[in-house]
Amino acid sequence: MILYETIDELMEKAYAAEGKTFGEIDGTGRIKNLRSKGTLGNIIEESYFGYEINSVSKPDFENLGVELKVTPFKLNKNQTYSSKERLVLNIIDYMKEHDLTFKESSFMSKAAKMLIMLYQHVPEVPISDFRIVKSFLNEFSEEDLAVMERDWEIIVSKIKSGEAHLISEADTMYLSACTKGANKSSVREQPFSPIKAKQRAFSLKTSYMTNLIRKYLTPEHMESFSMPGELKTKTVDQILEERLSPHYGKKIDVLCDEVGIKYNPNNKSMIPHLMAKLLGVKKNDIGEIEEFSKANIKFKTIGREPGGNIREHMSFTHVDFDTLLSEKWEESELYRIFSEQKYLFLIFRFEEEYKKGVKRIPYFEGIKLWNMPQEKIDGELYATWSETKKIVKEGVKLNKAGNRVNNNLPGSSFNNFCHIRSKARDGKDKILLPDGQKITKQAYWLDRHYIERILNE
Template sequence: MLDITSADSIIDFAKLLKNQTLREVCGKEIEKHGYKGKGNFGQILEKFYFGYEPNSDAEPDFKEAGIELKSSPLKTLRNGELRSKERLVLNIINYLEVHKEDFETSSFWKKNAHLLLVFYLHDKDLDLLDYLIKLVDGWQYPNEDLKIIKHDWETINQKIKDGKAHELSEGDTFYLGACTKGSTALKSYRDQPFNVEKAKQRAYSLKQGYVNHIIANIAQEETAVYGKIIDQPEILDLVQSIEDVVISKFQPFYGKSAEHIEQELGLELNQKAKSYFANLTNTILGIELNQKIAEFEKADIRVKTIRLKENNLPKEDVSFPTFKYKEFVRTDWEDSDFKNILESKFFFVFYQFEGEDLILRKVKFWNMPHSDILEAKDVWEKTIKTVSNGGIVKEITDKGIRKTNFPKKTENRVSHVRPHAKNAADTYELPVADKLTGLTEFTKHCFWLNASYVKDEIYLKNSSPNLT
């Protein structure tokens, strides 16, 4: 018997869903659910299993017990492990009210302090009523995570107080993000209190990496592959943020060569191995060589080691994953991988050549300013147009080299597009044949950050993190 005033009763009732589908647990009447839209799995679950009408109240779904119900899709990796398919979207950020709140009494905390999570296996070939529910449990934030989430909330709130709600980015924070919610249409823009410029509607969300952390906990998976930077949560009471902790661990090594750092840490590494700098970073942070950094994984932080020439210019541009042409042209900007990457938080480790030696200069947490993301969007739009129109190849030289119409370094201050493949025969299928060559496949390409941009806007700028 479900007691809606008892958290334990609600969670136990929810756990009966495990390894079943909505159709199996709710019977025939569910087939006439009539819900349409992205969140309708959750709406059907609320109405037909828990017996209440879906709503957008500020109170938790089970207000007497203080529990908020959330459902979220899973994907299965090749090795059979379960991972989150997406971030977990929580409540809408009310720009006009949130700046008046403190974290402990905030609408966010009242609604999301205790979550009931229902994870289901997404399968595009099935009706959502037949999605298999794999994991169900309650979730309350461990103290070490809560300190970081509170700091994230305060960072988002400060940006709103500064009149910069229109510049909010998921890269501003660690575990708790401010994700866009709704279409790009003008109707999804909202007033903000300290600026006349309207801001996109956003919602609090737990980042995908943090959701994976929750999944691993509920599934009781082995967590030995993760090492923590912060073993004692009390450390965060003594410093402003996790960023301060990380940077303080690197500062004693500034001005020292990679080889010297290796010796000082008692390591014997293969300097030619791809993992060389990652292993140095791990050891400086107190993480074992074979472990992932728990806090970075939970925050979806992208670690980039940059080798600078003596003139401060990076030796190479910064590459991102290749894009599949067919999928790429079917994606809009808001859902694009490129925007998702640019809105991430990065951790840069800068080494500089002094003759043959590489000297550690500094480390920096960084996320791309809003105005620069808009500049990079121009590159994305031009690339989409080029692929969609079958206009990739501009000319073929006498030596048989294919010159493309993809955006070049000289055309954009932030980014460009060029090959990122083993060789010319390493290809992806095209959505339409290239007009000049008739090719139906083309060499893999990706977006790159310009080396000059990394030098000027990341290495030489002192702000850390970038919240402008």
């Protein structure tokens, strides 16, 4: 094994890999038979840095306290870069982790200092031609570490409560506990419950990695709404509340006037533009703010009636009928969305009761940062997906009723939680079902009564 005595010596070697393909680096010949990118890191470890592959809990370059991570990024259609996947670190030992402090944690012992080597994943290109683009030494900022410590505490608190089986990636902001195993039978014992929990590993969210990758590959950086050092002592929830609560109770047209943007209820970009202005950033969309990007926070606007009820269900992703029959639950788009994402609900309330044709201007009532509990994901959400898959496999029944075409996909009365309904430009906006029938584009929707319960908690 080659021993690197200083970090400078190690980094000099890492920088020299930039521009090289894995085929050029490979000294073992294994890449010729490699079908998966999963062992590309092993080629870097063995052929480039000259050390044997291991699965010990200590950093790869133990004498320097540096862990090596080789991870892919991709070029998006809009010419931006993003991480292709989360950065998986180490398996969580439920029986031991709860006895540690954050500084002693398996995450910190493994990832406090990482040599990250980025390669570009290009579809239809042989793995051997994937190229190392950038190498850098990553040490987390004090603010990011403060957020990650709170994330770690959330994960550990569930272990201590005997709820390791209810851990979800969406519980946390930057550091998550992703499932890690061949299948559903990959489970582990937990110390405070007889229920076995899915095997999980500490990981940096894909959204966090995307932000990190852009920092090194692009000159432009995202804008932050928090003050320097603020995240060391406050959560994102607290900062958002402090920034936005002075505006609660004001009508939306008044808020638009105060920040200098045109009030237009038909303009879908108005709300994100308004929120960005209220948070004090120059961006025109809150989705482009650094804290939201890192933590994979998406926003949803909710309109409440004077009594607090909600008139409309909440839509999410379209149903992909092309992949539905072949996909597994935990690899599905629906599972990924709710197991990984947090949602910032922007809540507006009307003062007048709804009357068809009468325009109403709501006031800004408040916000709520939410993610779907894992028991709901494994329960009602899975039931909707499973029933949809079953019906599509058997053949969707389409029945014309006047100008409408009804179907037997799970409707709003299926489980009063999640259902399928159309989400299309018009009746002509159709797609093909696997059996060749045409149907208007369908989407997954959360029931409005469930959203009401979330807001009332």
